[in-house]
Amino acid sequence: MNKSIVLARHSALFAAFMVASALSAQQPPPAPQNLQVLPKDISRENLIMTMRRFNQALGVQCDHCHVEREFAKDDKPTKNVARAMILMVRNLRENADKFLPDGRVAKVGCWTCHRGSATFELPPPPAPPAGKKGAPPKA
Numbered sequence: 001m002n003k004s005i006v007l008a009r010h011s012a013l014f015a016a017f018m019v020a021s022a023l024s025a026q027q028p029p030p031a032p033q034n035l036q037v038l039p040k041d042i043s044r045e046n047l048i049m050t051m052r053r054f055n056q057a058l059g060v061q062c063d064h065c066h067v068e069r070e071f072a073k074d075d076k077p078t079k080n081v082a083r084a085m086i087l088m089v090r091n092l093r094e095n096a097d098k099f100l101p102d103g104r105v106a107k108v109g110c111w112t113c114h115r116g117s118a119t120f121e122l123p124p125p126p127a128p129p130a131g132k133k134g135a136p137p138k139a
């Protein structure tokens with residue numbers, strides 16, 4: 001085969017590859033879907049940052065709540081638990097002035113209870129004040 005024909009073919013393949021790469025690099029990733037608790041207009045950057053905070057607070061990876069590469073699916077029960085927990089924390093923050101000292105609302109989050117574990121145990125109730133008899137009231 002002629003050198004110029006081989007060179008032309010390689011140049012055409014290289015050019016096609018470069019065009020395809022440029023086109024795929026310019027397309028933004030798809031917008032998040034199935035956001036039921038988080039804001040529907042959340043930026044991709046803020047969504048990823050929020051998810052990383054959940055990862056750290058619970059000591060889990062994405063597949064704890066999400067089907068691999070199918071983030072919009074609701075197949076895992078833990079995803080609905082996470083939604084309920086997000087709403088619980090939101091409610092705590094909105095009503096914190098009724099039961100938390102000033103400035104403490106900013107510190108309420110997943111880490112408050114989970115401390116890096118997907119499951120948690122509540123601490124034992126405090127001992128009754130000195131001089132009082134009896135056990136603490138049952139919940």
